[in-house]
Structures are given as C-alpha cells and as structure tokens.
Amino acid sequence: xxxxxxxxxxxxxxxxxxxxxxxxxxxxDWVDPSQADSMRQxxxxxxxxxxxxxxxxxxxxxxxxxxxxxxxxxxDLEGWERDKRRVAAAKSWVKVSxxxxxxxxxxxxxxxxxxxxxxxxxxSNLSNLMRKRQYWRFEDGAWKIVYEGSIGKAx
Numbered sequence: 805x806x807x808x809x810x811x812x813x814x815x816x817x818x819x820x821x822x823x824x825x826x827x828x829x830x831x832x833d834w835v836d837p838s839q840a841d842s843m844r845q846x847x848x849x850x851x852x853x854x855x856x857x858x859x860x861x862x863x864x865x866x867x868x869x870x871x872x873x874x875x876x877x878x879x880d881l882e883g884w885e886r887d888k889r890r891v892a893a894a895k896s897w898v899k900v901s902x903x904x905x906x907x908x909x910x911x912x913x914x915x916x917x918x919x920x921x922x923x924x925x926x927x928s929n930l931s932n933l934m935r936k937r938q939y940w941r942f943e944d945g946a947w948k949i950v951y952e953g954s955i956g957k958a959x
Contacts, residue, residue, distance in 0.1 A: 850947035871948035896928040915942040
C-alpha cells in the first residue's frame, strides 16, 4: 500500500509499536508474484532450519546460519559464536519455535530481508518468550543472518 504522509499520520493511531511494519521507500520495486512466493518459501525454509538446528543444540549446525558479516550491536560473529558455544555447553536440551512470522524484502535490496517473529525458547535451564527481529541476506546461494536482536516481549 502506498500512502501520502498525511494519510499515514491519520492511520498511526492504529499502528502497534513493534508489530506494524512501516516501510519508507522512494521507489517501488515490482516483483513477479511467482518469484516472490518462491523467495518467501525458501526464506521460510531457512528460518525453519535455523530453529531446528538451534533445537538440536548442535552449535556447528546452528552457527552455519550466520553470515561472516554478522553483527549484534558491537559484537561480531566471532564473539557471538564464543558466547553461544559457552551457553550451549551448559544445556542438556533446547527447544525453539517461532510464530507470528513476518518477512519483508528491504526496499532497493533484493537480497536482504527483515524478519520478525515471536520466539518461544525453552531449555534445561532457561525459558523465555520474546519478539525478535533478524536481517537475512542471500549470499553464496543461501539465506544467512546478518543481524539479530530482541524487539520486546512477545504478545
């Protein structure tokens, strides 16, 4: 949907902070519907595989979903990997699931998608439910996570 600023201001009272995607772009890139469906299915499959690999508590498989360019704040992939391996070593089991999934291509970036979802994380020593945002980039024939962060409590 394309709206002028005045209309967005009028509709803003119905937006839910952190849950209503608003994309600002100078241009619209039209994509063939079958191509969009194919990209969506491939990305959804990558996200599902990420949750399965994390749930396996196999850190090599889990970390294979992260780009060499990954960042979370000031932390790069090397620091992220070190922390994740340390935390995983203290767990006897992990179960991760996602719901309320939103996937949008970043305007002007055909190989970059912003993904938001509710994450239900349970393990032998921790359980939490949160809203998460990730940026996935299509690189070397696969979708990889380049950014990940919490955007609040779920629900």
